Amino acid sequence: MGSSMTRGDIESLATDFYDLLESFKHAPFYHISFEIFLVLAVIWLVFFRKPRAIEKKLTEREKQELIDEWQPEPLVPPVDPNHPALNVRVLDGIVGKTVEIDGKKSLNFATFNFLNFVGNSRISEKAIQAVQKYGVGSCGPRGFYGTIDIHLELEERLAKFFNCEEGIIYSYGFSTIASIIPAYSKRNDILFVDEGVHYAIQKGVEASRSHVKWFKHNDIQDLERLLAEQEVLDKKNPKKARTIRRFLIIEGLYVNYGDICPLPRMVELKYKYKYRIFIDESVSFGTIGQTGRGVTEYYDIDRQKIDLISSSLEYSIGSIGGFAVGSSFVVDHQRLSAQGYCFSASLPPLLAAAAIEALNIMEEQSTPLFETIMSKSKRLHKKLLSIKGYSVMGDEISPLKHLRLANALNTIGRLEEIVQFAQTRDITITVARYLTDEHLLPEPSIRLILNVEMTDEELEFLCTVLQEALVKVTS
């Protein structure tokens, strides 16, 4: 049929087209612009308009039905009544070198009482005097008549002890580092954090909303790799790089692992990659170093190179609360920006008095005390290593060690059995407890803590009991 076009058709098309063009030449301007506008409108409608969401125009009845039908989840999920947290031991008396549970006294290797200051008569005496002068509570935040002269004294003493310009104290150990990190590091900043840090640091990091780069625990090569990667990104956009602050968050002695951070190399890298170092010395303060001044003393590093040292008063010092020391430039900022400092009641004066007296004792006893604790830690480490069937985590001079069962036997159930067995032999130890939403949940372990007043016989007894427990559990 006529599917192909004849020459005449083509000619007539061409003529039509020519006429069209001619008509354009003669058409008034408004006509042409209107045509162009219509064409553009069609193109926009077809390609660019976002389909508008169909708005819910519900009737009142439908809305009420939705409200009636909605069922919330229960506020909390059900809890196993046998969970250990609901069946904790009840303690009596002073929890010092020995602890009384259900009327029986046992040797205490479970509390962070490194220097045996719990129950120290001098400290208790000072606390009592503080209650007689100041009462118990401080009744206000630091900004509103909650600053008591004893707080100022403690801050000065801590700064002097560390040979830093300024110190600042907090009323709760957990809140210390958790408030410090968000005070400096904001949304655009970068945090290089060791994976093995404890939970309070993880919460501080979360609260800061910064970019976090986790590096493998105590792995300097991994840290260098991350720093080098960041440097490459910085070179691509140097203007932006000049506004991003960088921080390295580490612990002096890790609570979850018992090992010491490789600080010297980290300080070298600090000047190469231009980041600031915040160390949390909760465990290493009062346990490591010739005079108990922590990892900076242990490695003989100038404390001016560390931007901020934070620590807890709840471990060696035997009080409650936390503190941070550093240069005035860094520390003073917290007085207006750290939420746990500004918006919380200040430390009760009796706890500050206890901390000051503990510092006095630390300064008086100085080197002999810390040499003792380091050498006892080494001896305990050796003894534990000699028990076949356990693997011991932690540095040899660390008074905090993690004990695991060797091979694949390491389960919480078996460790709990060991703890219970030890309790029957009057040794109190504990399985390290973590919440399930830790960034890197450590493997189950028993956390052994050395008290400086433990004698060699007592350490020997501990090892004997651990050996017997091992036999019982693996048979």
Place this chain on the structure above:
Amino acid sequence: MSNYQTNKPGDDNNRTSDHRNREEFEETPTWAAVVTVLGYAILSALGWLRDFLRHIGLEEKRTAHDPNPKDFVPLYQSYECFYTRNLYTRIRDVFNQPIASVAGAKVHVMERVSDDYNWTFKFSGKKIPSINLGSYNYLGFAENQGPCSEQAIKSIETYAVTTCSTRHELGHQRYVKELESLMAEYLNVEDCIAFGMGFATNALNIPTLAGKGDLILSDKLNHVSLILGARLSGATIRTFNHNDMKDLEAHLRKAIISGQPRTCRPWKKILIIVEGVYSMEGSLCKLPEIIELKKKYKAYLYVDEAHSIGAIGSRGRGVVDYWKVDPNDIEIHMGTFTKSFGSAGGYIAGKKNIIDYIRVSSHSACYSSSMSAPIVQQIISALSIIMGRDGTNDGQKRIQQLACNVRYFRRQLVDMGFIVYGNNNSPVVPVMLFMPAKIAAVNREMLKRDCAVVTVGFPATLLTESRVRFCISAGHTKEMLDHALKAMDEVGHLVSLRYSKKNPHHRWVELDHADYDKEYTS
């Protein structure tokens, strides 16, 4: 411009339009707002000028220097510290004032002098005995003598100052169990758990209760700890206007009807967070209405009674007692021991299954040290006194004395022509100053007259709403309050604080004891 609802009797429904709900938030006079903004503008302009002078070297830079090399990224942006450098430092002497005695009804403020306009301070050695209108000491338990401190001292001898262990690991002391059961009885709920810090109680426990997929409806003026807790939880947060029940209802309806943003999935649960007494406004939450709404829309309620426990209610049991509602209608009762009990720490109370869950999964219980013995003993002693367990009626007397002091002080201030915010029964009494310079002037002048007060401005409050906030205590006698009122009258005249247009006002006249007894104590 006031942001709050002012209640008039006859408003809303009959339940809350009685005297318990009488709250006043008089509008800011327009001229005051204008002058305040102008004041900040002048201060800012001067600040820029001074910064410029420092930059070119004409003026000495007094802020501390970064010990790191210059090529490090600056730790603080210059504009972040603008406020601190140029506005805050000018009046720094009125904040963080140290004291050298117990923070009771009277306190010794340590005098500080500065040679360099508040950049550094030196102590002159002088201690100024003043009436303490700034510390949170509602029931007067901040005492260094008496049964509470004696028992606290005994507990130090028996249990030492601390245990150095967390709850999950070694366990807890017997006295902690005693405290928790006593507190549960006090609040008339099933169970209670105590923590070592009030701020951390909120910040670390809200994440265990809410998470992704949940909605938190938070009052606009909630405390920082509640906001931090809500943020850390990962839930969606929406704020409703302060104490505005219509706005809250609108949010609830919208949330249930529309579901989660984008996916339109229904919310897993809705948590309403309010405070009992708001510490900057002095207002009380409208608990009966909130409970009605929460029942209607099946939401859960979290009430932070930091400032109201012990201080409000005929038996000192907080807003639940004040409004006479059923404690079981509120899922989470939270509060602190710092204010009315003269100690430290916080608690969460409610049904046993909720408290058990918190025991198992709370960050505080797992990682923080157990509470210290004397701290806990102080709370137990204070609770025993309030509940009358010690065999005296000292507790009830304190509660009544506080209520009486609050009514008297507020009424006298209002009669003097000041704008006083808040509920008539709230022990937190904010008096408006508006202008920034008055923050310093009022504080300094009151201290000269032996009254230690707290003045706050931006950023703790809105820009135009600086105020002086009095905290009344049961430990204040009529003489002390009269002294403070006389001082306030003089200062108010000196600094022009009589803004109120609503009430006729007059200079302060001392009320004699007979009239006072007739009107306030009977």
